[in-house]
Amino acid sequence: MLDGASDEDLVTQIATQDQRAFRVLIARHMRRALRVAQATTGTAADADDIAQEAFVRVWHRASSFDQRIARFTTWFYRIVVNLAMDRLRRPRSEPLDHAANVASEAPDPLAHLVASEEQHMLAGALAEISERQRAAIALFHFEGLSGREGADAMNLSEKAFESLWIRARAALRQQVLARRLRPGAKP
Numbered sequence: 407m408l409d410g411a412s413d414e415d416l417v418t419q420i421a422t423q424d425q426r427a428f429r430v431l432i433a434r435h436m437r438r439a440l441r442v443a444q445a446t447t448g449t450a451a452d453a454d455d456i457a458q459e460a461f462v463r464v465w466h467r468a469s470s471f472d473q474r475i476a477r478f479t480t481w482f483y484r485i486v487v488n489l490a491m492d493r494l495r496r497p498r499s500e501p502l503d504h505a506a507n508v509a510s511e512a513p514d515p516l517a518h519l520v521a522s523e524e525q526h527m528l529a530g531a532l533a534e535i536s537e538r539q540r541a542a543i544a545l546f547h548f549e550g551l552s553g554r555e556g557a558d559a560m561n562l563s564e565k566a567f568e569s570l571w572i573r574a575r576a577a578l579r580q581q582v583l584a585r586r587l588r589p590g591a592k593p
Contacts, residue, residue, distance in 0.1 A: 409430060413434065413477070413478035413479065414477070414478050416431045417431070417468050420465060421471070428464075428465060435482060438483075439453075439461070441453075441544065441548050442483065442486050442490070445532065445543065446490035446544050447493055448532060448540075453490075456490050460489055476558060480555060487559055527586075532578065535577040538570060542560065542570045543574050543575070545559055556571070
């Protein structure tokens with residue numbers, strides 16, 4: 407019954423402390439929250455914490471949601487992006503992401519290695535651009551939001567979001583090229 411409900415209807419139910427509606431909303435949006443948070447912060451551990459905190463905020467602030475002002479996804483992305491940016495402003499400790507990796511049992515280890523290296527290079531390039539630019543890239547490219555939706559999620563005008571997104575793509579392209587042309591790197 408709740409599976410067919412709109413996100414906005416689920417939030418209305420969550421405002422009455424309906425745990426079933428909350429579980430449905432989490433199932434629908436957890437992966438999105440993780441993708442945006444990880445693309446913005448650059449770490450899976452931070453993304454997990456941010457996604458969980460975002461849903462805690464949805465639970466506690468569901469009664470403040472007004473569907474006349476924004477769609478649920480816009481409201482939710484704004485929560486995730488704000489939490490990710492707050493996380494980036496905190497002093498950081500060294501992540502465990504640099505620990506030794508276990509050998510892959512994937513059928514094609516070479517293809518996996520190449521894809522992993524490209525992903526690592528892209529993550530490194532993303533880490534070099536501003537957090538606002540990372541958020542714009544995550545919302546537009548990773549989540550497929552329109553310019554209007556991305557602007558709403560970041561509390562910007564559509565024109566400001568478009569400008570930020572264009573600068574973000576240029577900065578990311580520059581970082582990727584710089585990484586490819588480093589001494590010892592193959593072009």
